[in-house]
Amino acid sequence: QKEVEQNSGPLSVPEGAIASLNCTYSDRGSQSFFWYRQYSGKSPELIMSIYSNGDKEDGRFTAQLNKASQYVSLLIRDSQPSDSATYLCAVRGGSNYKLTFGKGTLLTVNP
Amino acid sequence: DTEVTQTPKHLVMGMTNKKSLKCEQHMGHRAMYWYKQKAKKPPELMFVYSYEKLSINESVPSRFSPECPNSSLLNLHLHALQPEDSALYLCASSPGQGSYNEQFFGPGTRLTVL
Secondary structure: OOOEEEOOOOEEEEOOOOEEEEEEEOOOOEEEEEEEEEOOOOOOEEEEEEOOOEEEEEOOEEEEEEOOOOEEEEEEOOOOHHHOEEEEEEEEEOOEEEEEEOOOEEEEEEO | OOOEEEEOOEEEEOOOOEEEEEEEEOOOOOEEEEEEEOOOOOOEEEEEEEOOEEEEEOOOOOOEEEEEEEOOEEEEEEEOOOHHHOEEEEEEEEOOOOOOOOOEEOOOEEEEEO
C-alpha cells in the first residue's frame, strides 16, 4: 500500500517569509511527484511537478526531491496572503500508476 | 485551451433521482479521471478512462456509472445515491496514463444528496 505523509500543519508564516512544506512517501519505486494547491471550496491546481533528484524552480516556488530519503518538499519564497491554501503532495509510479495524495497541509500566510 | 470544464457546478438530488455529471477537455488528452473529495480529505480516485476505455474502477458502487462518449467527454451517471455520497466530484485529464503525465483538474461539481 503506497503511503504519502505530509507534515500535519496547520502551518502559519508571516507575509514575506519562506514557507516550507514537506512530504515523505513509502513506495521506493515512485517515479513522479506533484504539488497541488487547493483553495477552500475549489478544486486542486497543479503548481509543480518533479521527476528527478534535486531542485526545480518556478517563480517563487521550488520543489526539492531526494529519492534516497523518499522525501519531497515545496518551498514558497516571499509568501503572500494569496498563498493561503491547502497544499497536496501527490506521488505516482512504482507498484501502480495511480496518483496517491497526502492528506494535505493547510498554509496560512499572515499579513 | 488548457481547461477542464465540468457541469453543473452544483447539484442537489433526492435518493430516487437519476442525474449526470459532465466533463469536457479540449487539450487532446487521452486519459480522463473521476475523483470524489469529501471535506478536509484528499481526492479519492473512482474511475480512469484511457483512450475512451475504462481502465481502472476503484471498486466504486454500481450506483455510479461512468461513460466516455468520445475522447473529449466524460460523464458520470448517478442513480439511487445515498446522503453519504454528498461530496465534491472532480474530473481530471492527462495526456496519457503513464506515471510522468501531469493531471489537471476541473472545477468540480458540488453534489448534495438529500
